[in-house]
Amino acid sequence: MEPVSPSTSSTARIAAVSGLVFAVLFVAALVFVHRAPTLGDPDTTYAAFYADGGDQLFVAVGLYLVPFAGIAFLWHMTAMRDVLNTLTPTPSAMAHGLNLLAGIIFVTLLFAGTAAVGATAFGVYFGHAPVEDPATARALTAVGYGLVFVFAVRGAGMFALTTTTLLRNAGVLPKIPAVVAYLLAVFLLLAVTNNPIAVLVFPAWVVLVSVFLLRHARRVAAPSPGSLPDPTPDTTSPSLRSDPS
Template identity: 35%
Template sequence: MDRKHKRLTTPWAAGLAGMVFAILTATAIVLVRIALPSGVDGAEATVDAGQRSAVRTALELVPFAGIAFLWFMGALREHGGEREDKFVSTVFLGSGLVFVATLFGAAAAAWSVLDEGGQGSSFGRDVAYALLTTYAMRMAAVFVITTSTIGHRLGVLPRPLAVVGYLAGLTLLVVGANVPWSELVFPAWVLVLSLNILWSRRTAASQPAAPA
């Protein structure tokens, strides 16, 4: 496969992978938030069969969301090519990998609420929420800011979308666990970015080729 064709197909991969990640992650967050409210006292919280089913469904989606996010990262890096700034791209790569690691750690801790007796583990729930809302979302904030910076410098992101990215990153960085449901900002931003990538690719494909 020649390099030109490889470059043209990369935006499709980034856009589709980003959409898959956004949908799966948002679904998992909503299911966990509904089944396990963070304000419930862990010593008295009882997880019924319906809640355990919702949490189990959410946790089964997390590995696929992580895989889609890694694909999304790889496609974005390939799209940037050799023009990317080495310092910013290193932060981009590191924050994305740490985000996936903390996301998987939060999912592993959340399995503790699925014990057969239905008595949710306060420790497991607290660890899961801390990893998701405090650590994973901070890494997501760094990823959003660095991606917006790279996209703006390379000219592949429109200025309004770059501004939205900075605002989303600052929101995730500052708000964190203080505002429930704020985690949905990250998959929402990834979805908007993915739709922009797909739309840009479609627009470029519809334009007539320049004469040699």
């Protein structure tokens, strides 16, 4: 492993803080957007929801939070890749490339999926559009659920899997937390559900990784015993003061 520079500590801290910000914004956005009717709700629930403008505002707020969550994730991903490039200048080319592509896929499909789920509420509340037919709203919800739960979650799982491997190889993740991170990644890759609780697995993984990035930043910032100055004066060097004759 190459020696780390002082900038690695600040970069790891940026990666950790942006990851925690992403987790908070993502969970808040999910809570707001989930106020919209789900696929299992009857047509009467759809009609009542879009006839009453109260909860539509919360869905619209959730839509506005999603881009900020995505931006925070991009900061998290970019800073973490910078840390990995410093710790392992020659990482696995396959894992490093898949890490970048999977992160971009996750953010892109997250934006598209949440936009589809909240499109009707957004149009009714801000555009003063007439209340949509429940069938149209349900179709948009189905498209959004498919983009998020089928595709975006798989991208998140691949990102979590490759990043865990890279962080483990770089010595940032100890063995037991790495096993937990791998289990969360496998769940994201294999889970077949449209329950929003399943999506919370990814921010949980991000929080886990961010905690150890902060730990790594503190460890790098702390001076090593070998770097401390020796308090014992050097008595072997010649003195500039001449002895009195």
